[in-house]
Amino acid sequence: MSPSKLDIAKHKGEVLDLIMAWKRQEVPKQMEEVPLAQVKAFAHLAPEPLDFAGALTARPGASLIAEVKRASPSKGLIAHDWDPELIAETYARNGAAAISCLTDARFFQGKLAYLTAIKERLREIKQPLPVLRKDFIYHEYQVYEARMAGADALLLIVAVLSDRELRELYQLTTDLGMQALVEVHDEAELERALAIDAHIIGVNNRDLRTFQVDLENTARLRALIPAGKVVVGESGIRTPDDVRRMAEMGCDAILVGETFCKLPQQERAARVRSFVKAGRR
Numbered sequence: 259m260s261p262s263k264l265d266i267a268k269h270k271g272e273v274l275d276l277i278m279a280w281k282r283q284e285v286p287k288q289m290e291e292v293p294l295a296q297v298k299a300f301a302h303l304a305p306e307p308l309d310f311a312g313a314l315t316a317r318p319g320a321s322l323i324a325e326v327k328r329a330s331p332s333k334g335l336i337a338h339d340w341d342p343e344l345i346a347e348t349y350a351r352n353g354a355a356a357i358s359c360l361t362d363a364r365f366f367q368g369k370l371a372y373l374t375a376i377k378e379r380l381r382e383i384k385q386p387l388p389v390l391r392k393d394f395i396y397h398e399y400q401v402y403e404a405r406m407a408g409a410d411a412l413l414l415i416v417a418v419l420s421d422r423e424l425r426e427l428y429q430l431t432t433d434l435g436m437q438a439l440v441e442v443h444d445e446a447e448l449e450r451a452l453a454i455d456a457h458i459i460g461v462n463n464r465d466l467r468t469f470q471v472d473l474e475n476t477a478r479l480r481a482l483i484p485a486g487k488v489v490v491g492e493s494g495i496r497t498p499d500d501v502r503r504m505a506e507m508g509c510d511a512i513l514v515g516e517t518f519c520k521l522p523q524q525e526r527a528a529r530v531r532s533f534v535k536a537g538r539r
């Protein structure tokens with residue numbers, strides 16, 4: 259398998275399966291190098307997790323989760339001036355409520371070490387925002403790894419997990435003091451997220467099987483999410499008008515990656531500020 263960019267037309271409908279097949283090879287190898295017992299021990303030494311949901315709901319309107327995303331399977335390299343700590347610092351200094359860091363190496367050119375470095379930079383500049391581990395998590399090892407690296411929250415994608423995996427990984431995440439962003443794309447997945455009483459629900463506007471992006475997906479599913487949940491509109495958010503639309507739908511937060519990461523560093527701060535402003539109520 260070649261790194262990162264995939265021929266989406268050729269692999270239509272299979273991308274998520276390819277990613278998960280890769281994860282099921284990668285994680286056992288990692289466990290041979292650093293055993294679970296060791297990762298668990300380090301996880302317990304990590305600083306206390308910050309309150310991800312609290313950060314997203316501290317202000318009215320749609321708060322910004324800004325993503326540090328170097329590449330994607332559909333776009334290949336996105337961030338041409340790659341400096342993950344500086345990108346996260348720019349997000350924090352310009353009003354983001356939380357940071358998302360892609361840690362998958364093969365398809366997104368991410369690393370867990372970027373997350374740790376970002377946490378450290380945010381501490382140095384006294385902007386201690388919560389950081390989400392964005393990866394394709396299916397095994398408890400990855401949850402302990404996230405905690406060991408200093409993650410405050412992690413992503414659980416309903417589409418790639420059985421009901422039992424979803425429930426157990428959610429429980430473990432909570433037991434370790436972190437919070438889970440539980441991602442859904444359709445009604446059936448939402449039902450499964452609600453069945454485990456997920457508190458933070460992400461609605462992905464990108465269909466991970468076809469790669470079509472439709473912001474109205476959030477509008478449709480938002481109406482089915484009970485009051486009291488934290489709702490995050492994810493993917494394909496390109497303009498301040500898109501942000502206003504997501505806020506009008508009743509999203510507590512939006513998750514934005516490519517729009518910021520593809521920009522040169524000197525243009526990033528202003529774009530982030532314009533999104534933060536557009537989300538305010």
Ligand SMILES: O=C(O)c1ccccc1NCC(=O)[C@H](O)[C@H](O)COP(=O)(O)O
Nearest residue numbers: 330331332492493494495513514515516
């Ligand atoms: O971004 C992709 O192409 C992608 C492909 C396969 C699985 C997941 C993918 N994205 C992960 C994400 O959830 C997005 O990075 C995130 O929602 C931000 O989206 P965007 O603002 O459109 O970069």
